[in-house]
Amino acid sequence: MLKSFFTLIAASLLLVGTASAAETVKLALIDPLTGPMAGAGQPALEHLKFEAKRINANGGIAGKQLEIVGLDNKVNPQESLIQLQKAIDGGIQYITQGNGSSVASALIGAVEKHNQRNPGKEVLYMNYAAVDPSFTNDRCSFWHFRFDANADMKMNALTTYIAENKDIKKVYLINQDYSFGHAVSDAARKMLAEKRPDIEIVGNDFHPLAKVKDFTPYISKIQSSGADAVISGNWGQDITLLVKAAAEFGLDAPFYTYYGASSGVVTQLGDKGVGRIYQINEYYGDFDDEEMAKRQVNMYKETGWDFYYLRLSTMLDMFKKAADKAGSTDPVAVAKAMEGMSLETPTGEVVMRAEDHQIQLPMFISVMQDDMKYGAEGTDYNFHKVARIDRDEVTLPTTCRMRRPK
Amino acid sequence: MLELVIFSALNGVLYGLLLFMLSSGLTLIFSMMGVLNFAHASFYMLGAYFAYTLGMYTGFWPALILAPLLVGALGALVERFGLRRVHANGHVAELLFTFGLAYVIDELVQMIWGTVAVAYREPSYMREPLFTLFGTDYSIFRGVVILISILMFIALWYLLKKTRVGMMIRAALTHGEMVGHLGHNVPRLFMGVFGFGCALAALAGVIGGPLLATEPGMAATLGPIVFVVVVVGGMGSLQGAFYASLLIGLLQTFFVAINASLADVFNALGANLDPYGEVGRISLATLAPMTPFILLVLILIFRPRGLMGELEP
Numbered sequence: 001m002l003k004s005f006f007t008l009i010a011a012s013l014l015l016v017g018t019a020s021a022a023e024t025v026k027l028a029l030i031d032p033l034t035g036p037m038a039g040a041g042q043p044a045l046e047h048l049k050f051e052a053k054r055i056n057a058n059g060g061i062a063g064k065q066l067e068i069v070g071l072d073n074k075v076n077p078q079e080s081l082i083q084l085q086k087a088i089d090g091g092i093q094y095i096t097q098g099n100g101s102s103v104a105s106a107l108i109g110a111v112e113k114h115n116q117r118n119p120g121k122e123v124l125y126m127n128y129a130a131v132d133p134s135f136t137n138d139r140c141s142f143w144h145f146r147f148d149a150n151a152d153m154k155m156n157a158l159t160t161y162i163a164e165n166k167d168i169k170k171v172y173l174i175n176q177d178y179s180f181g182h183a184v185s186d187a188a189r190k191m192l193a194e195k196r197p198d199i200e201i202v203g204n205d206f207h208p209l210a211k212v213k214d215f216t217p218y219i220s221k222i223q224s225s226g227a228d229a230v231i232s233g234n235w236g237q238d239i240t241l242l243v244k245a246a247a248e249f250g251l252d253a254p255f256y257t258y259y260g261a262s263s264g265v266v267t268q269l270g271d272k273g274v275g276r277i278y279q280i281n282e283y284y285g286d287f288d289d290e291e292m293a294k295r296q297v298n299m300y301k302e303t304g305w306d307f308y309y310l311r312l313s314t315m316l317d318m319f320k321k322a323a324d325k326a327g328s329t330d331p332v333a334v335a336k337a338m339e340g341m342s343l344e345t346p347t348g349e350v351v352m353r354a355e356d357h358q359i360q361l362p363m364f365i366s367v368m369q370d371d372m373k374y375g376a377e378g379t380d381y382n383f384h385k386v387a388r389i390d391r392d393e394v395t396l397p398t399t400c401r402m403r404r405p406k
Numbered sequence: 407m408l409e410l411v412i413f414s415a416l417n418g419v420l421y422g423l424l425l426f427m428l429s430s431g432l433t434l435i436f437s438m439m440g441v442l443n444f445a446h447a448s449f450y451m452l453g454a455y456f457a458y459t460l461g462m463y464t465g466f467w468p469a470l471i472l473a474p475l476l477v478g479a480l481g482a483l484v485e486r487f488g489l490r491r492v493h494a495n496g497h498v499a500e501l502l503f504t505f506g507l508a509y510v511i512d513e514l515v516q517m518i519w520g521t522v523a524v525a526y527r528e529p530s531y532m533r534e535p536l537f538t539l540f541g542t543d544y545s546i547f548r549g550v551v552i553l554i555s556i557l558m559f560i561a562l563w564y565l566l567k568k569t570r571v572g573m574m575i576r577a578a579l580t581h582g583e584m585v586g587h588l589g590h591n592v593p594r595l596f597m598g599v600f601g602f603g604c605a606l607a608a609l610a611g612v613i614g615g616p617l618l619a620t621e622p623g624m625a626a627t628l629g630p631i632v633f634v635v636v637v638v639g640g641m642g643s644l645q646g647a648f649y650a651s652l653l654i655g656l657l658q659t660f661f662v663a664i665n666a667s668l669a670d671v672f673n674a675l676g677a678n679l680d681p682y683g684e685v686g687r688i689s690l691a692t693l694a695p696m697t698p699f700i701l702l703v704l705i706l707i708f709r710p711r712g713l714m715g716e717l718e719p
Contacts, residue, residue, distance in 0.1 A: 033521060034516060034521040034622065035521070035622070035623050036523075036619075036621060036623040036627075038521040038522045038621075039522045039523060042521065042522055177692055203665075205662075205689075205691050205692075206689075206691070206692050207691070207692070207694075207695070208692075208695050211627070211695050212695065213618035213619055213624070213627060213628075214417070214421060214617065214618055216413075216417045216659075217414060217417055217418075217658070217659040217660075217662035217663055217694070218662055218691075220409070220410055220413040220414055220417065220542065220663060221410060221662060221663050221665075221691075223409070223410075223413075223540075223541065223542050224407065224409050224410040224413075224540075237523065237619060237621070240523075240619075241618075241619060248533065248543070248545055249413075249542050249543055249544070249545075250535065250538070250541070250542060250543030251542070252541070263522070264522075264523060264525070267525045268525070268527070272533075
């Protein structure tokens with residue numbers, strides 16, 4: 001109670017304090033900034049602030065200065081709606097969120113409703129990490145743009161990679177017990193059955209989101225199942241503690257993860273993670289692009305966080321490109337300009353598909369390695385690229401039938 | 407199968423011992439002062455953070471001793487200058503005081519150490535395997551944790567049953583005024599017990615921090631379970647808390663280990679539950695984190711005084 005009261009005061013001061021500055025466009029990040037999942041929200045906030053400086057130095061968003069406002073939602077859908085209302089009351093028309101499809105689901109509904117009732121004051125929701133496939137399929141919305149590959153696309157890429165490894169015969173699935181975790185599990189079973197029918201699924205566990213501190217019982221179970229590989233969509237503390245427990249018990253099976261490079265993993269695992277933790281992501285830890293390497297070095301120096309979210313940079317770049325093209329920061333104009341827009345990124349061209357507002361991009365599989373040129377979290381470890389899956393191999397059809405404003 | 411049983415048992419016992427270390431202080435404080443200390447888990451968190459910070463200067467072992475001592479002293483101060491004054495206004499005031507204290511400690515921890523987990527780890531040599539069984543390593547640190555817990559249990563038992571202070575404490579549990587009339591300083595005894603209880607919680611934090619995670623939410627996660635332990639064991643019963651801790655530890659780990667759904671269990675008992683229905687298909691592993699609370703509800707219905715408790719709550 002006390003905590004939310006303080007954040008309320010702090011946030012309202014923030015909103016009041018900045019409302020007077022003219023010619024700014026504000027983007028509110030609604031994500032966990034405290035609590036067990038803060039390790040996922042805090043780096044995103046620092047990332048956005050770091051990249052906003054670059055955008056502003058290059059002329060800003062349609063001539064206006066971009067300002068990032070962090071609002072703490074504690075990965076709670078109700079709390080997120082309060083934060084959304086606070087953002088709207090403060091005149092903010094752009095929001096972004098990534099951690100938790102449960103939160104994203106609530107936000108999509110709320111934004112949809114708000115925009116219907118308040119024409120001229122629309123809010124645009126840029127999703128950088130909530131990957132429940134339904135948001136760009138049957139539940140797609142004109143006001144929602146997703147800058148991360150959805151759970152099915154990631155699994156599509158991951159299973160293609162796993163299918164090539166003939167040593168893998170038994171796979172264990174462990175995921176968080178909510179819509180996203182179930183989406184990961186369903187996609188894994190369906191796609192593995194298509195690509196490698198001989199692979200046996202020896203376990204399919206769900207555990208509560210952000211509640212488990214001790215994963216050792218799960219590790220014992222994986223160990224005794226004889227699995228050759230583990231697939232997990234876990235994020236935040238749930239991935240850190242999971243792989244930490246696995247390393248401690250000497251589990252040899254590699255982990256194929258969505259978020260294995262989350263903050264804390266490298267520090268917690270050290271040597272025991274090398275060659276064992278794989279990640280499917282839009283980027284990797286080699287920083288073989290000069291510009292990216294520079295950003296990694298600078299960002300770590302300035303904020304203490306690694307340059308991990310290339311997609312946040314892509315999101316801001318595309319936001320700028322769309323607003324510049326529309327010549328305005330009106331959300332309707334920006335949304336229309338963003339549809340079908342393509343952008344050159346360090347990994348190749350990415351496209352925001354107009355049909356369902358799902359970004360189409362190449363994906364990479366990387367594995368934790370020692371002696372990397374640019375180590376993560378101040379160590380020598382980082383995630384080394386082992387495979388690139390091109391845009392047209394990652395893509396999946398959509399069932400979206402979008403209703404657009406007239 | 408055998409390996410799963412052995413490791414689940416080891417993990418369950420380890421978790422149970424950690425819970426006991428945490429709840430023994432709480433139950434001691436409750437039985438003596440009648441205060442349900444809501445901030446107890448916060449002292450556990452402080453133990454982990456103190457050990458993390460001290461450990462950077464002194465190393466793990468000195469921190470293992472120093473952090474609980476510091477937190478114990480802090481607890482004694484809280485009793486002397488906070489709780490004792492509030493005590494005059496009755497139990498509700500005390501309850502509210504500890505409730506507020508938990509929030510204050512929570513916020514302070516976030517201000518000082520940040521909102522994300524800190525990299526508090528056991529020394530690297532303790533990460534090596536103590537033994538390897540069926541290809542699974544059991545780290546030295548886990549062995550050390552079990553050893554410390556058992557030593558603590560023996561020391562606590564000795565203190566309460568065999569020493570003069572223990573005799574006074576036990577006497578003050580039931581006949582506080584009489585002990586006072588005999589010339590003993592009962593308020594100072596209370597202060598000591600409160601500090602000692604907090605130190606035990608801190609010790610649990612020092613060894614629990616590397617095992618679980620040292621983050622500002624750690625008090626909020628374990629807090630409710632510790633209360634479950636105290637209620638299930640019987641309010642104020644140390645022995646009960648011990649059995650309840652082990653029971654909860656084992657229940658939680660074995661629920662995860664068993665590959666069965668609710669339908670399997672109920673149908674084996676003769677019920678007829680649809681194995682593909684909304685309820686029937688829920689797996690026991692999914693229910694594992696809920697087991698302490700299911701146990702709490704069952705105990706309150708069928709045996710309200712707890713496993714070993716003498717008083718009705």
